Amino acid sequence: MMKECLQFLIEPAKNLKIRIKESRKKVKHEKKEPLLESQLFIMDLARELNRLCRKSDVLAHIWTCEDVWPPHLCREFIMEWSTTLENKVRNTPQRSLLISPRPERRDWRGHLLSMLEQSDEHDMGAHRSTIMDWVREQRAKHQHGVWPGEPVLMVLDDLEFQWRRGRLTHLRSAMELVIWAVMAESAEKETIPRLWLAHKQKNQKIDATRYIPHALWNWIGDAAEEVTLDSETANPDLVISGDNKRMRCGYEKCDVADCRRRFNGWWCALAAEGFSEGRHYWEVEVGERDWRLGVARASALRHGYRSLNTESGYLTLRLERGQELKALTVPCTPLPADLPLPRKVGVYLDYEGGQLSFYDVERRAHLYTYTDTFSQKLYPVFGTVEVVRDMVIREAGAREPCFCPGPCLWS
Numbered sequence: 420m421m422k423e424c425l426q427f428l429i430e431p432a433k434n435l436k437i438r439i440k441e442s443r444k445k446v447k448h449e450k451k452e453p454l455l456e457s458q459l460f461i462m463d464l465a466r467e468l469n470r471l472c473r474k475s476d477v478l479a480h481i482w483t484c485e486d487v488w489p490p491h492l493c494r495e496f497i498m499e500w501s502t503t504l505e506n507k508v509r510n511t512p513q514r515s516l517l518i519s520p521r522p523e524r525r526d527w528r529g530h531l532l533s534m535l536e537q538s539d540e541h542d543m544g545a546h547r548s549t550i551m552d553w554v555r556e557q558r559a560k561h562q563h564g565v566w567p568g569e570p571v572l573m574v575l576d577d578l579e580f581q582w583r584r585g586r587l588t589h590l591r592s593a594m595e596l597v598i599w600a601v602m603a604e605s606a607e608k609e610t611i612p613r614l615w616l617a618h619k620q621k622n623q624k625i626d627a628t629r630y631i632p633h634a635l636w637n638w639i640g641d642a643a644e645e646v647t648l649d650s651e652t653a654n655p656d657l658v659i660s661g662d663n664k665r666m667r668c669g670y671e672k673c674d675v676a677d678c679r680r681r682f683n684g685w686w687c688a689l690a691a692e693g694f695s696e697g698r699h700y701w702e703v704e705v706g707e708r709d710w711r712l713g714v715a716r717a718s719a720l721r722h723g724y725r726s727l728n729t730e731s732g733y734l735t736l737r738l739e740r741g742q743e744l745k746a747l748t749v750p751c752t753p754l755p756a757d758l759p760l761p762r763k764v765g766v767y768l769d770y771e772g773g774q775l776s777f778y779d780v781e782r783r784a785h786l787y788t789y790t791d792t793f794s795q796k797l798y799p800v801f802g803t804v805e806v807v808r809d810m811v812i813r814e815a816g817a818r819e820p821c822f823c824p825g826p827c828l829w830s
Contacts (some may be wrong), residue, residue: 434535457493460547465594467554473564475572476679477590482630486582486590494543499622501546506552507602515592552703556599566602568608569633577632586630595619613638617682620788624746625754628783636783639767642698643815644822646690646799652680652721653688657803666801667807684724689715690799699768701799702780704811705761711737711747711802712764714775716795727800734789735800736764736777746787750816754787761786763813780819 453464465481472478480486488496494667557565567575578593599615616635621629631639647663654678658669668686679685695713703712711727719732727733728747735747736788744760746752763780770793777786803810 432779444609453555454487455490456491457490457497457543457547458487459495460543460551461488461493461594461623464550464554465560467551468594468597468601470557471554471561473566475567475575475597477575477593478597479647480579480582481594488589488591491493492589492591494508496594497543497550497581498593501549504549512581544620558778561601561604565601565604565768567597568611571596571600571611573634574612574632578630579632581630588629592619592628592630617772617774620785621790624760624788625752625786625789627788628786629782631783631785632779634828639700640766640776640818642700642767644692644699644701644814646802646812647703648688648812649691652682653680654682654684654686656686657688659688660809664814666803667809668804668806670806679717680721682721684722685727685802686804687711687721687727687800687802689721689765692803693717693796693798694770696770696795698770700765701815702763702765702813702817703801704809704813705738706803706805706808707762707802708741709737709739710767710810711735711800712777713747713789713800714766714797715792715800716797718795727802729789733800734775734791735802736787737802743788748791752787763819766799768795785817 435804460532462482462484465478469476469478469482481488488490536638541822549680575593578587578590578596581587582593584588596612596615599618600611601613603611612632612635616631630772648659650659653659655672655675656668657666660667666688675681682688705712714734715721715727716732719727725731726747727735728749728751730749733747736744737747738744738760741760744754744758746754759779759782761779764786765778765780766780767776768774773791773793775789775791777788778784779786801810801812
């Protein structure tokens with residue numbers, strides 16, 4: 420009875436709710452800007468690659484407009500891959516340029532910015548044609564599609580999962596990895612994600628990827644080393660713990676012998692271990708004020724206050740005044756201001772590959788990569804100005820929990 424009495428209120432309320440929902444959809448649809456040519460091209464490219472790569476539909480999110488990239492990102496992607504494919508055809512007709520552990524580097528970002536200052540979307544036509552011609556060639560060559568391999572599929576699933584959860588803003592990394600899987604189809608399947616990550620970090624040195632997929636993060640962690648501080652290289656102002664794993668600035672100078680190996684200016688110390696081959700990885704809990712991490716060549720000077728940059732034999736990342744995170748190149752390379760400051764930093768060295776990369780351990784994100792040809796022994800270097808809080812070198816077996824809400828999906 421009561422329900423019948425209130426029916427005159429219930430029905431209008433339902434109708435109002437429906438009208439509000441329809442109105443919101445209409446407004447949202449009306450406000451949506453039309454897609455530019457570069458965005459439409461990325462959608463077409465995703466559709467073609469999705470047909471080419473078997474057993475994965477991750478790129479369907481792009482060509483169905485679930486993942487729409489901003490125009491500048493589309494143009495950047497088109498320029499980069501057009502250049503890469505042109506180099507592949509011109510330099511290595513029988514073998515993919517990208518499979519090389521030391522790919523050719525080109526300032527395509529500078530080229531892109533210069534081009535965009537003088538032109539618009541329509542001038543991207545030649546670059547779009549280069550990419551689409553290559554895709555059609557691959558489709559004709561592989562009429563039944565390309566099998567990317569289980570390692571690639573696992574990484575693609577991981578990227579899609581993180582995108583759905585909002586950790587990734589777009590699926591650019593997935594698109595790149597699919598291209599890699601097609602280009603390197605004759606390579607060992609397990610190595611393809613590693614080659615993709617190394618290429619990406621070397622060519623986009625700053626903030627190359629905001630999330631390192633689980634399988635690749637484990638592979639980096641497999642190179643973990645027990646690293647300890649060498650107290651005989653430490654500045655006299657530093658206090659080194661008994662296990663040589665912690666250091667901080669003391670209130671008084673330590674009574675130690677001065678020698679050529681010891682820092683007497685900057686508050687730094689080297690590791691006891693040096694590396695002249697292989698892959699190596701270590702993690703450090705850093706402070707919030709001023710710190711530096713990286714490696715030093717065996718011949719690098721340690722006396723005085725000369726800048727510890729690439730010219731003086733150091734490849735380092737530094738937080739200055741608790742705000743400015745930068746790589747000490749010449750001139751220095753500031754990292755993006757919107758990049759969250761890391762509390763735990765991972766350092767990865769591939770000696771033969773000429774790569775030194777820094778990661779935010781808690782976010783599993785890339786920070787910066789140096790590329791060089793190493794010939795001398797390299798020693799991990801550590802610097803801090805913290806008086807209360809220790810800089811801590813973590814144990815080699817230490818691992819951060821993964822981002823899965825329950826048991827790890829990728830182990």
